[in-house]
Structures are given as C-alpha cells and as structure tokens.
Amino acid sequence: MTPGLLYAITGALLFCLGLYGLLLHTHLLRKVLAFNLMGSGCFLVLVGLAQRGGQVDPVPHALVLTGIVVAVSATAFALMLVRQLYVETGRATLPGEGDDP
Amino acid sequence: MSPVLNWVAALDWIPWLLGVPLVFALLAFQFGARLAERLVVPVFGLGLLAATGLALQVLREGPQQHALGGWGAPLGIELYADGLTALMLLMTAAIGLAVVFYSRAYFRDDGRATGFWPLTGFLIGAMNALYLSADLFNLYVTLELLGLAAVGLVALSSGSAALAAALRYLLAALLGSLLYLLGVALVYGAHGTLALAQLTGLLQPGPLAWLVIALMTLGLAIKTALFPLYFWLPPAHGGAPAPVSALLSALVIKASFYLLLRLWFELFAPAINLPAAQFIGLLGAGAILWGSWLALQQRELKMLVAYSTVAQVGYLFLLFPLASFAPGAEAAWNGGVYHALSHAFAKAAMFLVAGAMVFAAGHGEISRLGGIGQQLPLGIFTFALASVSLMGLPPSGGFVAKWLLLEAALASGQWWWILVMMLGGLLSAAYLFRVLRQAFLPTPEDASFRRPPAMLVGSAFLLSLVALGLGLWANGTLTLLRVGAPFAGVTP
Numbered sequence: 113m114t115p116g117l118l119y120a121i122t123g124a125l126l127f128c129l130g131l132y133g134l135l136l137h138t139h140l141l142r143k144v145l146a147f148n149l150m151g152s153g154c155f156l157v158l159v160g161l162a163q164r165g166g167q168v169d170p171v172p173h174a175l176v177l178t179g180i181v182v183a184v185s186a187t188a189f190a191l192m193l194v195r196q197l198y199v200e201t202g203r204a205t206l207p208g209e210g211d212d213p
Numbered sequence: 214m215s216p217v218l219n220w221v222a223a224l225d226w227i228p229w230l231l232g233v234p235l236v237f238a239l240l241a242f243q244f245g246a247r248l249a250e251r252l253v254v255p256v257f258g259l260g261l262l263a264a265t266g267l268a269l270q271v272l273r274e275g276p277q278q279h280a281l282g283g284w285g286a287p288l289g290i291e292l293y294a295d296g297l298t299a300l301m302l303l304m305t306a307a308i309g310l311a312v313v314f315y316s317r318a319y320f321r322d323d324g325r326a327t328g329f330w331p332l333t334g335f336l337i338g339a340m341n342a343l344y345l346s347a348d349l350f351n352l353y354v355t356l357e358l359l360g361l362a363a364v365g366l367v368a369l370s371s372g373s374a375a376l377a378a379a380l381r382y383l384l385a386a387l388l389g390s391l392l393y394l395l396g397v398a399l400v401y402g403a404h405g406t407l408a409l410a411q412l413t414g415l416l417q418p419g420p421l422a423w424l425v426i427a428l429m430t431l432g433l434a435i436k437t438a439l440f441p442l443y444f445w446l447p448p449a450h451g452g453a454p455a456p457v458s459a460l461l462s463a464l465v466i467k468a469s470f471y472l473l474l475r476l477w478f479e480l481f482a483p484a485i486n487l488p489a490a491q492f493i494g495l496l497g498a499g500a501i502l503w504g505s506w507l508a509l510q511q512r513e514l515k516m517l518v519a520y521s522t523v524a525q526v527g528y529l530f531l532l533f534p535l536a537s538f539a540p541g542a543e544a545a546w547n548g549g550v551y552h553a554l555s556h557a558f559a560k561a562a563m564f565l566v567a568g569a570m571v572f573a574a575g576h577g578e579i580s581r582l583g584g585i586g587q588q589l590p591l592g593i594f595t596f597a598l599a600s601v602s603l604m605g606l607p608p609s610g611g612f613v614a615k616w617l618l619l620e621a622a623l624a625s626g627q628w629w630w631i632l633v634m635m636l637g638g639l640l641s642a643a644y645l646f647r648v649l650r651q652a653f654l655p656t657p658e659d660a661s662f663r664r665p666p667a668m669l670v671g672s673a674f675l676l677s678l679v680a681l682g683l684g685l686w687a688n689g690t691l692t693l694l695r696v697g698a699p700f701a702g703v704t705p
Contacts, residue, residue, distance in 0.1 A: 120402070127395060134388060143384060150391045154398055161402025171288075172401065175350050179394070182357045186387055189361060193368060193380050200373040207377050 116163035123156025138209045140194040144187060151183040222270050226263040227279040227292050230302060230341045233259055238334025249330035250317055257310045260337065264306040268299040268693060276697040279345075291408065293347035295697030297550060300690065301344045301471055304554055307679065308463050308561045309337050311672045315565050316456040318666040319572075325369045325454065332369075336362040336460060343468050348407040349397045352472060353390060360386035360436070363465050366457040367449045378448035385435055385445040389469070392432030396425045400480075413479050422484035429476055430493070436469035439530060440500030443523045447507075451519035455568020458515060462522045463561035467553050470529050474549070477533060478699045490537040497530030498633040505640035509647070514567050514577040517644060522560060524641065525603065528552050531618055531630055541624030546698060547691055548617025551683070554690070555610025558680035559602035565673035566595045572665040579648055584656025592670045593652045598677035600645040602684075605638050610683025 126149055133146030155176045162169040198204050237256045241249035270277055276295040285291055294302070316333075320326035339358035346352045364386060368379035401407055404415050416422045438446040450462045477485065504524030511517040532549025536542045569592050570585055571577045586593045602609035615634060622630045683690065 127391075131388075134384065140380065147384070147387050147391070150388075151394075154391055154394050157395060158398035158401065161398060162405070169405075171407075175401075178350070178354060182354060186357065186361060186383075189364070190380070190383055190387075193364075193376060193383065196368075197373060197376045197380060200376060206381060207373075 114163070116160045119160030119163075120157045121160075123153045123158075123160055126150070126153030126156065129153070138205045140190075140197070140204045140206065144190045144194065147190070148183060148187060151179065155179055218269065221262070221266040222273060224266060225279065226266040226270070227277065227294065227345060228281075229263040230260065230267065230345065231292075231338060233263070234334045234338035234341065238331045238338060241334055242331035246320075246326040246330055250326070253313050253317070253330065254310075256334075257306070257313045257337075260341075261303075261306040261310050264299070264302040267294055268303055271296055271299045271696050272693055290351055291347055292345040293410070294345055296694045297471070297474075297698065298344045299696075300550065300554065300694055301467065302341060304467070304557050305337060305340050305344070305464055308459070308557060308676065309333075311561065311676050312456050312459055312565070314668055315459075315568075315672040318668040319454070319456055319568065321666075328365065328369050329454075329457070332362050332365045333460065336366065336465070340464060340468050344471065347409050349400060349409065349412075350407050353394050353397055356390050356393065356436070356469065356472070359465060359468055360390060363461055366460065367453045369457065370453055374448070375452050378445075378452045381445045382449040385442075389432040389435035392428050392435070394432075396429035396432070399425050399428070409475065409479055414483055416480055416484050418484045418486070422481075426481050426484060426489070429481075430473065433469045433473040433476075434496070437466050437473065437529075438523060438526055440496050440503055440523065440527060443500070443504070443526075446523055447516060447519040450522060450564075451513065451516040455515070455564055455571070458519070458568070459561040459564040462519065462564055463557040466522070466526060467557055470526075470553060474532070478536075478546075482699075485537070487537060490534045493530050494534030494630065497527040497533075498630070500524060500527030500530070501633055501637035502527075502640070505637060505644060508644040509640065511644075512578055512580065514570060514579050514582065514648065515564070516577075517579065517648065518560070518563050518567050521563075521603065521641065521644065524637065525552075525556050525560070527637070528556075528614070528618065528634070531634070534627060535618060535621040535625060535630060538625035538627075541621035543698075544617045544624065545621035547694060548614050548621060550694055551610065551617060551687070551690070552614035555602050555614055555680055555683045558676050558683065559599040559609075559611060562595055562673045562676035562680060563599040563603070565676065566592050566599070566670060569665045569669040569673065570596075572669065573662050575661070575663065579651055581657065581660070582648070582651045583654035584652075584660055584662075586652035587656065588662045589665070589670060591674055592665075593649070595670065595674045595677045596652070597649060598674075598681055600641075600649065602677075602680040604642045604645065605634075608684040609681050610687070611680070613684050613687045 130146045130150030134143050137143055158172045158176055162172040279292040281290040320329055339355050339362055343355035346355055364379050364383040367382055403421055435442045450458050501524050504520055508517050508520035511520055529549055529552055532545050535545035573588055574582055602611035605611040605615035
C-alpha cells in the first residue's frame, strides 16, 4: 500500500465519521464541526489519490486551498447563524430535534 | 438580420454574465441599498441583453467557449455554453429582472433591502457561473457560492423560525456539496482531469463508477430537494420573503438539477444502467404524489406553493428513466428541460403573486382569503395563469413539457410513468383550485385589505404570460435547446 492510498483511506474514514456526526448529533456546534471533519476527509482523498508513481500532482493542492477557503467561509456563516439562533431561543439545537445532553 | 442583432451577436458576452452581477453585489454591499436600487434595473437589463446575445451566438455559430483570462483547460478555467446553457441563462436573467422590479416595490423602506441586493447579485452571479462552468471543481465552487447566497437570503426574515429554516437549509446544502466533492476527488484520482469535455466516455462500469454516480447523484438530489430529501425546502422557501421564495423555488433548485443533467448524460453515460435510471424515476414519482398530497394539506398559501415545488421537482427526474431508451430519448430530454423552464416562470409568478396576496390580506391563511379575487382581479388572473402551466393544461409551457414527456413514455413503452403524470396533474389541479375557489368566495365581514403597489402584481403577471407563451413559441426554444444536445449518446 502506497502512502498516498493510506491518506485516501484515512480521508474516506474521516468523511464517514463526519457524516455520522452531521446526521446524528443534535447540537449545532457538533454538526458544524462534523461538517469540517467531512471536508478535511474529502481533501485527504483528493490529495492522496492523486499521488501516483511517487510524483506529486500540484493540481489537487490548488483545489484543496480553494476548498479550505470555501469551508472556512461556510463555517463562519454557520457559526453566525447558530449564535443568532442561540440568542433568539436560548438553545443551540434545531427545533424538533430535542436537547443535546 | 438587422444590424442591431448583428452587433449583439458579435460581442463576447460570457465575461459580462459573470462580472456584472458580482460587481453589482460588491457595490451594493459597500454603498448600501439606495445606490443598489438605482443601479439594479440597468444591471439586470444588461444581464438580459448579455444572455440574449449569447443565445443568438449559440443559435448561429454553435456552442461557444471562453478561456477565462486567456488561460485554457486543463490548468485555466474554461467556460462553455451550448443551447441548454443559453436557455438556463436566459431563464435566470428574465426571472431575475422581473424579481428586481418586484423587490424594489416590496422592500421599499425596509431594512432587509440592505442584505437583499448584494445577496441577490451574488446569487445570480453564482448561478451564471455554474451554468457556464465546464470543469468539475469549478462547478463545486459555484455550487457552494450559490448555496451560501441562498441561505443568506433565507436568513433575511427575522425570527427564530427563519433562522432554523436557514440553518437546516445550510446543513443540507453543505452535506450535498461535500458528497459531490468526494465524487470529484474520486474522479480526479482515477482519471487525472476535471474538464467535463475530456472526461466524457472515460467512466467505465465498475464499483468506482457506481460509487461516484451514487455520491454525486445523492449530493445533487439533496440540493434539488428530490423526494424523500425535501425536508429543508418547505420551511426555507415558504418562510422567506416573497421575492426570495421566487428566486429559490424558480431558479436555485434548477441549478443543481442542471448539473445533475450534465453529469448524467456526459460523465456518467457509459456507466448508467437501467435499474439506476428507473430508481431515480421512482423517487421522482414519489415526489409528485407525496408532494402534491402534502400541498393539499397546507393551510398557509406560501407553504402550499412551496410543497407544490416539491411535487413539480418530481417531473424533472422522470427525464432520467424516459431518456434511457433510444426511442423517445430526445423527447424526454426536451420535455425535462422544458419542464424546468416553464416551472421556473410559473412558480416565480405564483410566489410573487402570493406575496402580493399576503400583502393585500395581511395574512396567508388560505381559508380566510375570501374576496381577494375582487380586491386583486389581475393578481388572481396571474395565479390562475401560473396554475394552468403547473397543471400542464394547453396552451402553456407546462403542457408542452408534459406532452413531450408523455411522448417519450409512449415511444419507449414505459406506460407506468404516464399514470404517475396524469395522477400528478389531477392532484395539482386539486390543490391549486383550493386557492382559486377561496378567492372567488364573498368577502368575510371582518376582512380588511390593503392595496399592494401596482408593480407587485404587474411583474408577476408578466412572468405568468411568459409561462403561457412558452407553450405557444415552443419551436424556437427547442431549436436553441438542440444546439450541442447530448441525447444522441444516451443509448445504453
């Protein structure tokens, strides 16, 4: 197994872990963190799979940089919405999904 | 052809379609709503001119390409426009312009205008960029831009319900685009390129291809609110301010559907099998029946229109099984795209006029809307015209779309989709007539009405006329759609 493939498999596992968190946690902060985990997993797959024959492919690096910018903006926006919801309702969960312990 | 048309067809319009809305958004963000209100009509007028110019070029010279900044594929960003792109851009520009006229009246002296104008600029810019993009990663970025702008627009309404709707929408949109991105990563890992044109035909049947198809289709189905993944749509579309609902329901869900269409018929085509296409169609049928049933139960006018979107999205997905046999594939492709177009105009008109009705009555409860027909005769006429198109009655654009889809079902012998479409038509008539019937009842004693600004009903009326006109001038539209269409390559 090449290191590249190892990274890709780790990335896929992280993606699944994040997916699990995003779907099953009710606390919104956890959901936002889970989304970031999924994003990082995706980037690992992108960079890991593209390293064939020991050669480093620069294109995925550029893609991941762009992806990180997108993920940061989305996270900032989501956190702002979560905080606003907390100010309005005193809870950091979506209505109808119950309270997080 | 006249000299004006020659001049319009000679310019390179693609950069204008991207740059103008983005610059407008930045100016509106920096200098506030007053400047934006002054700029917005020329800006969106220019957008419509640019989309028309591009459509003329595509019609005369075939598909157009533009290498952004002079850097072509594979390293640079290459933009591409064929008949489908041109139609989607025209639809976006025309509905955008009507929504602009509406919003100038709707948001008069309203604090929400400060956020509405820049976000609308970003939304239109992101959508144009998505339609023009021709590589998988660029499409991902535009998809995210579009999603973030759309969620921002939903969050414009105040109150915890709007915030919860926005958050639900944001989480669904992010999940959808990450699933899509993982698919992109796998495709790049396997084939080393992202350009759609280079990837066509490369994906061979096998576990990798099926994983890619499943991930990308699932991601985009969430974003298009395909049954049973529609949970985020009704609160977001029903709770937003009326012009935002119109933009989201008419345009934004079409963008992810467009992308799915491109992927399915270009990238996925060699690896698609019959059960997959039938399964997507089954979900579409579920959307038509279940969405219509839920629309029938709604008490709020705008929620009814939002659930109607859930149902109408189903027809779009009937394209996939219907186009999987050579006889009827072209009719299915045309019918599906035509449905996207006519639904966009009809639904934009319906949401805008629903906003005017809510403004006039002061509430949105359907059971208390008696007498609204006397107060807003043109408004109810608009609602009825849009309903005609949504039900698929002649001579509307919705009728042409359904006719083409039925033709495809007959040609390929898939009679079961015909039953679904007919039942869906009856159900949509049932829920739309609930509103129309109520409107013609006598005014209740305690009802009081306000007069909405004339522009609210006027712009909705124009859109409903276009929805009707799409049925009368179907030939020209279909000729444009045929430029660069891929249906010849879908035979399994």
